[in-house]
Amino acid sequence: MATRPRPKTPSPAAGPLKRYRSSVGKKAVMAVTGAILVLFLIAHAIGNLKVFLGRQDFNHYSHWLRSVGEPAIPHRVFLTALEVVLTVAVLLHVWAAVSLARQARRARPVRYAARPKAHEHRYATHVMRYGGIVIVLFVIWHLLDLTFGAVNPKGGNAQPYDKVIADFDPSRWYITLFYVVAVILVGLHLRHGLFSAVQTLGWGRQRRYPAVRVVADVVAALLVIGFVSVPVMVTIGVLK
């Protein structure tokens, strides 16, 4: 029997949009949406740090979020637009992640008996996939908590500052712990994610890798510190 040649079918993914359905295309989608999410997180972390400037400032910031550009832009349009962009980004990001993970599952039906030894940062795949799921769960909880207030001691209608303070009350140390763990996971996700995005978008070169790794690590670390500081400070009573 002859060795099976490549079937002569027209390229399955012709056309620019379809191109993003190839495995490489999906990664590009992930990198771009991931980048949007990172920008949001940076902004969010900076916004959060305003807690340290006091109740007034923080609440004002929250209010400002809803009234950006008024009167040119109607009330809450900016925030809604931001939410839409974020939602779409998350959906696309997760869609790409899930379909790549499924492709990978199918690609290795029989696993190795010997535990594969990690040479590089193989753990990254696990951090990205399982970590991603935890992050999604966290964000859902987080929205119910601090945006809608459904699971917040102060309820939905309280001022943001109060919600935050009540949330991370020393008695609720386990919530703080949950946030800290979640944020660290986000940090690990970004540590690989930022590096990975550079590679995916085609800018990775041997001589640049060391610098890209450092930048990714520093950005991830700063974000983690920025985020974590708020709940921790509340729990240990620095912020009241």
Place this chain on the structure above:
Amino acid sequence: MSELFTEGAPIQDTKAPDGPINERWDKRRFGGKLVNPANRRKLSVIVVGTGLAGGSAAATLGELGYQVKSFCYQDSPRRAHSIAAQGGINAAKNYRNDGDSIQRLFYDTVKGGDYRSRESNVYRLAQVSVEIIDQCVAQGVPFARDYGGLLDTRSFGGVQVSRTFYARGQTGQQLLLGAYQALERQIAAGTVTMFTRHEMLELIIVDGVARGIIARDMITGEIETHIADAVVLASGGYGNVFFLSTNAKGCNVTATWRAHRKGALFANPCYTQIHPTCIPQSGEHQSKLTLMSESLRNDGRVWVPVKKGDTRKPGDIPEDERDYYLERIYPSFGNLVPRDIASRAAKNVCDEGRGVGPGGLGVYLDFADAIARLGRDAVAAKYGNLFEMYERITGEDPFEVPMRIYPAVHYTMGGLWVDYDLQSTIPGLFVIGEANFSDHGANRLGASALMQGLADGYFVLPNTISDYLAKGPFEKIGDDHEAVVEAREAVKDRIEKLLSIDGDRTPDSFHRELGALMWEYCGMERTDAGLRKAIDRIRELREEFWARVKVPGENEELNQNLEKAGRIADFFELAELMCIDALHREESCGGHFRAESQTPDGEALRDDERFAYVAAWEYTGHAPVLHKENLEYEYVKMTQRSYK
């Protein structure tokens, strides 16, 4: 010797055109018939082998529009043994303006071959060499370049010009990948059908003409029949008859030997090339030998202890108890004498009991002086990766202890006899690359095998085969044709026989023993008595093989020992012919050294009066028949080599 062979009619015509040598190839091309493009689709060609020769031929024939079927025993055409070639490929481009020319490449090759090759063929090879480089560069072969971005070259193996193109130490790999990619392109285009993990086991001859092959699908065991209008063998060399060689484990003689049994003459089987710088055998388990680049001899000094059986560590042997024998015997060339001379000298000192390492089969290649002179860093820069490879294999660091090296079988100049058109004595059967005997005479120059493989595959065969194919359309032949059935049944019987013996020795154990025998008596130095003894032993061992071999498993599966056993069976027959050829050639020339024929100071002594011919052997089933093709030199004068 008449009990061993008989002499038949000499070969009269090699089909080389006459006239001035530089016009012959043009003349041949113009004189050959062509096949109209529309008709090529209706003509089919089988190409066995996907090395440089077969890969380039199949791709080119596919591009021309023939229907090609390509075969290899590996799982991908890219793995053919050509991949292992390191040093480079020669071409008379004269980019260095150092006086190179087609004429000089031609001259060097004829001389290097110790005046046992054909002038017309070699001249054509030199002419075509120029086109090869163009072709390979166009395919994207990443040859080494200088800072101006132009192609770099180096000098190689004792020639005085810099005409060797290279891609670091992986020239064969890069050239083969170029041919492989061209081949895959044709497979995608549908002109070439690829059969990987298929082994050709028989040639189909109908009415005296080659019409196809019987091949075994190595995964299912199915015995398949493939019919075509012409068959091209590009199945490589047979150095593995020695068991230990630098060849890949799967290299075999089966394809060419089966054709030989069906009537193709086998030329100069005894011409083998032995490479002086290989890593020596480390024990009984050794399965193959690894070549170390010859460039090491530029800075390393070769020595052995003066005393026999000296077991001291090399570092403990004082300077005056060391014998730098190459520098002693060949003061002007020293450690840089040609391959055959360096190899034989190493054998001699080991035979005297002065060899080093396991079994006393090795000599030191010492870099201590070079390290002292140039500094460790400079040596590392030059030879670092070779040192690493050596250390990986032997566990010894050449910076600390001298390397041990020993000669190993490397290349076979002999092969199926072909005419100027690369057609064997069976019409419709063409043979290219290392599988034929054509261009290197009794000794191949470094970097010339790649050149010949690609010359044959890209340029020569596609031109000459059209003259044959133009005779078509050929009669349709069914799988049930008498001759086809017979070939198929013969293959099945043989396999069944091998599986049914169920003896008590493994195939490898026979191969090892045959190899040791050949190395001892038909290796670097051959004698009348030794060769006669070898022939007797080979015959005994062959009988024992057919009585005691144990081939496990069955045919209908991937059965690597069945594959081996079939190849070894053919090696036995070839080995005998090699010894007969070596015995009858009472002169020394190139890679063939007869102890009886040497100059007073121990150098190879040619006998042009009696032996300036190609020995082409015909298979009979008993004593083979020798057909001589006389070699005439119009353009190069025959002289004796000297390196003192």
Place this chain on the structure above:
Amino acid sequence: MKLTLKIWRQKNAADEGRMASYEVDDVSPDMSFLEMLDVLNERLILEGEDPVAFDHDCREGICGMCSLVIDGTPHGPEKATTTCQLHMRKFKDGDVITIEPWRARAFPVVKDLVVDRSAFDRIIQAGGYVSAPTGSAPEAAAIPVPKADANDAFDAATCIGCGACVAACPNASAMLFTAAKITHLGLLPQGQPERYDRVVSMVDQMDAEGFGGCTNTGECTAVCPKGIPFETISRLNADLLKASRG
């Protein structure tokens, strides 16, 4: 040395397969890993058992035929070394060594440790070449290639098509293999006309063969016996994005 080998045995593609355990004595540290298996096989034949099938040919690290996942690592513990070049002195007396085939859907097991890697050939068929029919070539010196590009192209071109990258990748992705070819041809002037079509078809073929997608884990380069650089993957990504933008 005395060793225990746990080897994957599978009669053919249809068979389920299982691990089997073998003891080998008298292993010399100078043996290569494959020679150690040769010795085992010689014994199995004489004992009337089926010898272990494994792929190999050149035994000098260049043909890409040998494979074997040794204790979880393709080509075993020594860096930048193929299985055939791995020597037993890297192991200790009494070691238990697990030997498995490459695991990937696109590389189905043929028998024991032998897998079918023809998917790689089909990826090359999809565009891993320069269309330069014999006879059409211009003079070789006509197009200079900057030395740096030639070197980078060469680094990528040394891929031996062994498939260790797939075996090591947590996604069983063929990205490094494919990227090596894209990079080799994409860096040379000869490769430019087909550059963007090539990347599109090769990536499509890679997906169609059932390999996983790359998530930049980098295991592949870590085990690659030829050290094909990680940046080749980024170069492929760049070319694909450029091709997609039209």
